[in-house]
Amino acid sequence: MNDHQPSDDFDELMRRALHHEADRIEPADGLHEIQARVRTTRKPVNRRPWLVTAGAAVLGTAAAVGAFAVLNGDNRQAGDSEVAGGPDTTATATGSPESARTGTPEPTRAPSPVPSDQKPTAPTPKTSQTRGKPEPESAGAVPVYWLGETVGFESGPGVRLYRTFVPFKGRATYSAVQLMVSGKADDPDYSSPWTGAQVSEVRMSGSLTTVDFKSVPKARLEPDVAEMALQQLVYTVQGASKATVPVEVTLQGRPVPQLFGVDVKQPLGRAQSLDVQAYIWITSPDNGAVLKTPFKVSGIAAVNEAQLNWRITSDTNRKVLDEGVATTEEAFKLTPYSFVVPKLPAGRYTLEVFEVSAADGRQTSTDTKTLVVK
Missing domain, CATH: 2.60.40.1220 (Immunoglobulin-like)
Structure with a gap:
């Protein structure tokens, strides 16, 4: 048996070194959009106006696919909160309950402004090729957002966001967007106007996530439905990437001027949770x-x-x-x-x-x- 005892000088040196390293650690702020504000007046929501407008863009998306079963919490990727407010957030409504659901028009217009400290540089002709890098590969389950019809309201977009968790293997955010554009939700009540789009790659720079498409939907939607469709992409990207930075959309490396009839020249910010998510x-x-x-x-x-x-x-x-x-x-x-x-x-x-x-x-x-x- 070795009875050697460590010297007091050595112990003191180790304590100083550990203390020095601990002092260098600075906690990061991971609480984005805590207690998201909901406006006190909001119009009721119409049940099906978007189905006629979306046309072929949403046909067939009600098919249930067993392979995309919702998983339990044990297999989920961290970063998308159980309270449905996007990554690590809780959404809070203010005002009376009736004004929150049956008052004057609702969702916050998206794309919402990019925070001043997160404004990206102007897009270049090959944006997705020059900015950011792909995610590392992993496996598990990613949150994917869908559009589902609202019930019991007579005006408004008629759809809101619902989330499912879907198994994947590879790059989390790329896989989530691929699943979103496939339109193959496990619940036939959920669908996606992105059906038919083709994803090229997803790149991240730390202050911006760029989703590059080989092709994008051609359909024009009613403006409030189009905003919901854009938020479907934003919530899916931010939930899978665990980053609440703005989302830039490009087509074969170049900026996209419009999607679903809505201007998307600027990166898309996330709308308040209770403006877009199902109640x-x-x-x-x-x-x-x-x-x-x-x-x-x-x-x-x-x-x-x-x-x-x-x-x-x-x-x-x-x-x-x-x-x-x-x-x-x-x-x-x-x-x-x-x-x-x-x-x-x-x-x-x-x-x-x-x-x-x-x-x-x-x-x-x-x-x-x-x-x-x-």
């Missing part, structure tokens, strides 16, 4: 899941008085077999909710989670999943 999401179970009862339902919602409703309906005869209420952690803020569905006979069911309007009792902000009980 109620079901995050578990997945659409098409095969379950045994009882089972737990969980999700994200921003609702009046922190209360929402749920209903289980038989797909065979549309009979309501069970229903109830649940609560979120906070009112008017995108926070988690959960509840347990009790025992059901074997069969195929539709799960609905929704809000009942305090103004007139309408069912609003519905998200649905089709489930099979063994």
Whole structure:
């Protein structure tokens, strides 16, 4: 046995060195868009105006693909918050609940201005070839945002953003954008007007993320729907890259003047969460899941008085077999909710989670999943 004891001088030198290194560490600010502000007046949202306008750009995007099943939290990439506010954020609504959903027009116009300390240099003819670098390769699951119809509103864009987690292997942000433009969401209620676009590469400079396309959609959308489509790209890129920097769009290395009829000459900033994201999401179970009862339902919602409703309906005869209420952690803020569905006979069911309007009792902000009980 070696009984050698380290010298006191050596210990003192090590302590000084470690203390010196610790003093050099500076914590980074990772909280971007904490408590995002929602304007106190907002128009109700129309249910389907974008379907006619988008035309062929969105046909076929309702197909469910089992390979893109939503994963549980254990396999997810860090950086996209469970509260649905984009990377590491929580969205907060202010004002009355009715003004937040049924007042004057809603979403914040996107692209939102680039922060003054993040303005990129003017685009050059070969922007994506000269600025930034690709991500390292990895594997796991990335957040992908989709457009889903709103329910119970009579004006506005008629669509909002919903998020799913999708498995990937390779470059996270490139994979997420590829999945977004494929239009192959695991839930047939979700779709993408980017269908048919071809992604060339994604490059990052630290203050800007550049998405270069081989081809982009040709469709023109209603302006408010087009803004939602642009935010779909921004949220997908920022969620997958874990960076809230502006997103630049190029076509074969050159700036793109317009997308969906909207000016995109400047890099795109992220709109406030509650201006563009759905008020109620079901995050578990997945659409098409095969379950045994009882089972737990969980999700994200921003609702009046922190209360929402749920209903289980038989797909065979549309009979309501069970229903109830649940609560979120906070009112008017995108926070988690959960509840347990009790025992059901074997069969195929539709799960609905929704809000009942305090103004007139309408069912609003519905998200649905089709489930099979063994």
